Amino acid sequence: MNSAYVFSWCIVGLAAMASATSEGEAEPTCFSRFDYDYKMLQKLVSLEQTIQNLKDSLAESKNKIEDMSREYELTTKNLQDLLSQTKENIESGSVYIRWGRNECQDNAEIVYKGFTAGKKWNDGGSGGDTICLPEDPSWLNYSTINSPRGTVYGTEINIEEPSGVFEKKVLDQNLPCVACHVKKSSVIMIPGRGHCYTNWNLEYNGYLMADKHSHPTPHNHVCVDHHPDFMQGGGKNNDDHILYLTISKCGSLPCPPYANDRELACVVCSK
CATH class of the missing domain: 1.20.5 (Single alpha-helices involved in coiled-coils or other helix-helix interfaces)
Known part of the structure; x- marks a missing residue:
């Protein structure tokens, strides 16, 4: 360098x-x-x-x-x-019929109030289901011509008193009904239970009722509230559309868990 x-x-x-x-x-x-x-x-x-x-x-x-x-x-x-x-x-929700009552639960709104009705117990025809007729009917065309038709009657309970089942006397009382709208996506009536399963909400509970087993034609099972209301002026034995308690019978139905000749409960649940 x-x-x-x-x-x-x-x-x-x-x-x-x-x-x-x-x-x-x-x-x-x-x-x-x-x-x-x-x-x-x-x-x-x-x-x-x-x-x-x-x-x-x-x-x-x-x-x-x-x-x-x-x-x-x-x-x-x-x-x-x-x-x-x-x-x-x-917004959609579900609708169910509360048989034997005039009011819905607090969590549901009333769609309409009405009268429990169906075919006469010994009629071979007409509809086989129990229906809830509104208390304020409206009419379309109608006729007084006497021609074959189906018939529908009001409903009364037939049960020996004291029953030991309902909390008050219900013999020959005419039953009301009410259609209830609940803001839940699903509603189910469970026969044979008095309580809902876990994570389901109780709407009401009561007893499973239908026609008498020996009558000539059936009608469907309904869940009647355990503490029913009655229609004003009822209590007469008209023998029209009649509901009876339903009991379990051992045999093909396992006992236990079921019991012979025991009135079946029911419950309506939502989720």
Whole structure:
């Protein structure tokens, strides 16, 4: 290396030493151009590594943000679907008949009040189901021509008193009914139980009733409230559409869990 070149860098080093000494710093040593270039190269390499680390960190953060964004969108969609389904269930709801009562539970609204009715017990025809006729009928066309028709009668309970089942005397009493709307997606009547299963809500409970087993034609089972209301002016033995308690019979029906000649309970549950 040229001696003049080295000497000039020593002069630079001595000038830097004088400046550092005036500021109370350690005295620098004389260095060559090679030392200077090497140190600068080290700094550049360190700076480049720092920049690369920042780029890697930014890329990682970007990926995390994108993952969080996708997760947020999925969660939002699931919540919107759940909200929509819940709203649909609440707005639609379900309807059931509460047999033997004039009022619905507090959690349900009345669709209409009415009278329990059906075919006469010894008629071979007409409908076989028990129906809830509204107390405020409206008519379309009607005729007084005497031609074959089905018939429908009001309903009364036939049971020996004291029954030991109902809390009050019910013999020959005419039964009301009420249609109830509940803001639940499902409603079920469970025969043979007086209580709902877990996670189901009680609407009402009572006793399973139908026609007498020896009558010529049947009608369907209904769940009559355990504490029934009665229609005003009822109590006469008209022997029209009659409901009887239903009992279990052992044999093909396993006993236990069932018992012979025991009145079956029933419950209406919603969810």
